[in-house]
Amino acid sequence: DTAVSQTPKYLVTQMGNDKSIKCEQNLGHDTMYWYKQDSKKFLKIMFSYNNKELIINETVPNRFSPKSPDKAHLNLHINSLELGDSAVYFCASTGTVNTGELFFGEGSRLTVL
Amino acid sequence: QKEVEQNSGPLSVPEGAIASLNCTYSDRGSQSFFWYRQYSGKSPELIMSIYSNGDKEDGRFTAQLNKASQYVSLLIRDSQPSDSATYLCAVSRNTGFQKLVFGTGTRLLVSP
Numbered sequence: 001d002t003a004v005s006q007t008p009k010y011l012v013t014q015m016g017n018d019k020s021i022k023c024e025q026n027l028g029h030d031t032m033y034w035y036k037q038d039s040k041k042f043l044k045i046m047f048s049y050n051n052k053e054l055i056i057n058e059t060v061p062n063r064f065s066p067k068s069p070d071k072a073h074l075n076l077h078i079n080s081l082e083l084g085d086s087a088v089y090f091c092a093s094t095g096t097v098n099t100g101e102l103f104f105g106e107g108s109r110l111t112v113l
Numbered sequence: 114q115k116e117v118e119q120n121s122g123p124l125s126v127p128e129g130a131i132a133s134l135n136c137t138y139s140d141r142g143s144q145s146f147f148w149y150r151q152y153s154g155k156s157p158e159l160i161m162s163i164y165s166n167g168d169k170e171d172g173r174f175t176a177q178l179n180k181a182s183q184y185v186s187l188l189i190r191d192s193q194p195s196d197s198a199t200y201l202c203a204v205s206r207n208t209g210f211q212k213l214v215f216g217t218g219t220r221l222l223v224s225p
Binding site for chain 1: 158
């Protein structure tokens with residue numbers, strides 16, 4: 001029943017490793033996002049896909065690579081993890097352009113040691 | 114200067130009082146304004162949206178927008194302990210696909 005689901009919820013890993021976070025939405029939405037929320041609660045957009053096409057790509061290190069196999073799925077792969085990558089990563093989706101209502105997943109808390 | 118600024122708080126109010134949360138934004142091209150609520154350890158959820166100058170009321174919540182002053186506020190009447198959360202202000206230019214820019218949020222604490 002979960003509208004936007006992310007896996008894993010928690011991820012603890014060492015610097016230099018590569019990890020992936022997966023997101024799936026069953027709302028029938030066309031647009032999906034990755035947001036990063038740091039320890040100070042600042043929620044910053046990273047990427048957005050519309051119908052599998054990348055439409056927003058903020059100034060994110062190229063160690064971060066999103067991939068959308070279909071409009072219901074958006075994954076995030078991170079190479080060579082750094083301490084500063086520790087954050088909560090939220091996936092979100094929206095069905096109608098310009099309503100501003102984002103439906104967020106529960107978040108994936110990444111801790112890099 | 115941050116694109117969207119909020120006082121981080123915490124803002125402490127007693128139960129039953131009015132909580133007033135404020136937000137300023139730097140982009141004069143912003144057209145859409147939102148308030149999201151985020152409980153500790155949870156994801157943000159939309160509680161109010163406002164697009165034109167003035168007030169918009171929804172139950173105990175009132176959003177106020179003043180584009181000339183680049184200012185958005187959220188009033189919560191009859192505050193309840195269950196309103197204790199972080200309130201995130203978000204704005205969008207509405208150009209093309211939705212890109213919401215969030216503030217860092219104001220933490221609200223409502224004491225019984």
